[in-house]
Each structure stands twice: as structure tokens, then as C-alpha cells.
Amino acid sequence: MNTKISLIGVPTDIGAGMRGASMGPEALRVANIIPTLEAHGLEVQDRGNLVGPANPWLPPVDGYRHLNEVVAWNQSLHDAVYAELQLGRMPIVLGGDHCLGIGSISAVARHCRDTGKKLRVLWLDAHADFNTNSLTPSGNIHGMPVACLCGFGPQALIEIGGKVPAIQAKWVRQIGIRSVDQGEKRFVHEQGLEVFDMRYIDEMGMRAAMELALALMDANTHLHVSFDVDFLDPDIAPGVGTTVRGGPNYREAQLCMEMIADTGRMASMDVMELNPALDERNRTAEVAVDLIESLFGKSTLMRK
Numbered sequence: 203m204n205t206k207i208s209l210i211g212v213p214t215d216i217g218a219g220m221r222g223a224s225m226g227p228e229a230l231r232v233a234n235i236i237p238t239l240e241a242h243g244l245e246v247q248d249r250g251n252l253v254g255p256a257n258p259w260l261p262p263v264d265g266y267r268h269l270n271e272v273v274a275w276n277q278s279l280h281d282a283v284y285a286e287l288q289l290g291r292m293p294i295v296l297g298g299d300h301c302l303g304i305g306s307i308s309a310v311a312r313h314c315r316d317t318g319k320k321l322r323v324l325w326l327d328a329h330a331d332f333n334t335n336s337l338t339p340s341g342n343i344h345g346m347p348v349a350c351l352c353g354f355g356p357q358a359l360i361e362i363g364g365k366v367p368a369i370q371a372k373w374v375r376q377i378g379i380r381s382v383d384q385g386e387k388r389f390v391h392e393q394g395l396e397v398f399d400m401r402y403i404d405e406m407g408m409r410a411a412m413e414l415a416l417a418l419m420d421a422n423t424h425l426h427v428s429f430d431v432d433f434l435d436p437d438i439a440p441g442v443g444t445t446v447r448g449g450p451n452y453r454e455a456q457l458c459m460e461m462i463a464d465t466g467r468m469a470s471m472d473v474m475e476l477n478p479a480l481d482e483r484n485r486t487a488e489v490a491v492d493l494i495e496s497l498f499g500k501s502t503l504m505r506k
């Protein structure tokens with residue numbers, strides 16, 4: 203695995219339904235993400251925070267809130283992620299709300315096209331994030347990034363990575379899903395997204411879910427992990443804007459991360475939706491950093 207890490211802070215809540223995720227990058231730094239990664243022998247460079255438009259907090263227009271601002275943030279994130287990948291480094295995006303998955307993953311997809319790699323996207327989330335402007339109840343674009351990446355969304359967003367669609371639905375595996383809007387559910391099935399929802403995890407276990415989600419990757423596969431902190435059960439992660447009960451507990455989440463680490467294929471990642479305004483003494487940021495540490499090989503097990 204690449205041991206050169208670049209942290210990219212993206213302090214915005216432009217796509218969210220609640221303010222506060224803009225403070226996520228600093229909360230992760232305060233929770234010691236840098237020394238924690240360095241302790242695993244990784245060379246970490248903090249690139250600081252991107253800058254972009256303020257959040258005007260306006261109602262949706264044509265089913266999108268803040269579309270122009272969302273485009274601006276995602277364009278600059280795309281450029282930053284793409285630059286790090288070209289330098290041979292592993293970008294870790296510190297969000298920010300999950301609309302930023304569009305800029306991050308479209309850059310990863312572009313890099314994979316350049317280098318002839320296959321792409322696998324693991325989407326750890328309580329939500330499918332597969333809404334469109336006609337399906338969305340809120341107009342919040344943080345509910346739409348997967349659809350945009352698959353080519354369903356406004357032109358200015360779907361073309362950011364230089365190719366439409368940026369990715370194919372069959373490259374995505376979603377884990378932990380437990381809140382999907384009615385129309386969105388139909389669309390997820392129509393497009394054939396592979397979803398390991400909480401029902402599946404409850405019945406079959408996290409191990410079986412992750413074995414399938416990580417199957418059929420080879421040495422030429424770039425694995426991108428998009429970690430929405432609301433993936434976790436709110437008992438351990440209250441600091442997010444869209445908590446949904448019944449998520450993975452600490453042990454399940456840790457197993458998930460360890461199994462990803464075992465593949466050795468992770469080459470980029472996002473940490474999204476952390477909302478310090480809703481947190482309790484930064485404990486959600488600390489749990490997130492703890493789980494990120496597991497992604498980089500901290501093992502609970504006495505294994506070699």
C-alpha cells in the first residue's frame with residue numbers, strides 16, 4: 203500500500219441539510235489524525251484546507267440547493283485529489299459533507315482511466331446517496347453524489363471528472379444502508395447498485411458482507427473508500443447531521459475497516475459528514491480517527 207498520504211481539508215456544508223460539517227476537517231486534526239497515521243509509519247502531508255464559496259442557506263431551485271456553490275467546491279476538490287494521485291500519493295479527503303464525493307471520486311476515476319486501473323468504490327453510509335432532483339424530498343445535494351457519479355445529475359456536476367458517467371454503478375458496493383427514500387429505492391434497483399444494507403449485515407454478518415464487497419479485486423484494482431460517518435450507529439457517532447439508528451456498532455465497524463486493510467488495495471479515501479456542532483467533546487471525530495487507524499493496519503488481533 204502507498205505510504206505517502208496527503209490530507210485535503212474541505213471545510214463546507216454546502217450540500218447538507220444542516221450546518222456544521224464545515225468544521226469537520228479541523229475536528230479530525232484536533233482528534234490527532236496526523237500523529238495517529240504517522241505512528242503507523244506513514245508519511246503524512248497536511249495540504250491544509252481548500253477555499254470556496256460560503257453557504258448562502260437558500261431554498262432549492264429546480265430540486266437542487268446551492269448548485270453553483272456545490273459545483274465550485276467539487277471542481278476544486280477534483281483538482282486537488284487528481285494532483286495528489288499524479289504525484290503518486292494517497293489522498294485522504296477530510297469533509298465536509300458528502301456532496302464532495304463527486305469531486306473526489308471523479309478525480310480518482312480519471313486517474314484510473316489514465317493509468318489503466320480498475321476502480322472499486324466502497325460506499326460506507328446509512329444512505330444510498332442516489333437521489334436526483336426529481337426524486338429528492340429536500341434538494342440537498344449530499345443525497346445525490348452516487349447518482350451524479352453514475353451520470354444522473356446536472357451537467358455541471360456530472361462532467362467534473364472529464365467523462366460522463368465518471369463511474370459505472372457496478373463498480374460500487376454500498377455498506378450499512380438503512381435509510382433510502384421511496385423513489386430513490388426504485389432507482390437503486392433499476393441501476394443495479396450492489397447494496398449490503400443493515401438487514402443483510404444483521405442476517406449474514408459484517409464478515410460475509412465485506413467478503414462479497416471486496417471480492418474480485420486484483421493487483422490492478424484501485425480501491426476507494428468513501429466513509430460517511432453516519433455509517434456508524436449514533437450510539438458511538440452522534441456527531442453527524444443525519445443520524446439513523448441501527449447502524450454498525452464499534453466492533454462491526456472495526457471488522458469492516460480491518461478487512462479493507464487486509465486487501466492492501468486502498469489507494470484513496472474520504473471521511474465525510476462529521477459535524478462537530480452536534481458532537482460531544484469531539485468523541486465522534488475520535489471514533490472516526492480510530493477507525494481510520496484500523497484502515498491503515500491497526501489490528502485488534504494477535505495476528506501476523
Ligand SMILES: [Mn+2]
Pocket residue numbers: 300327328329331344430
Ligand atoms: Mn452519505
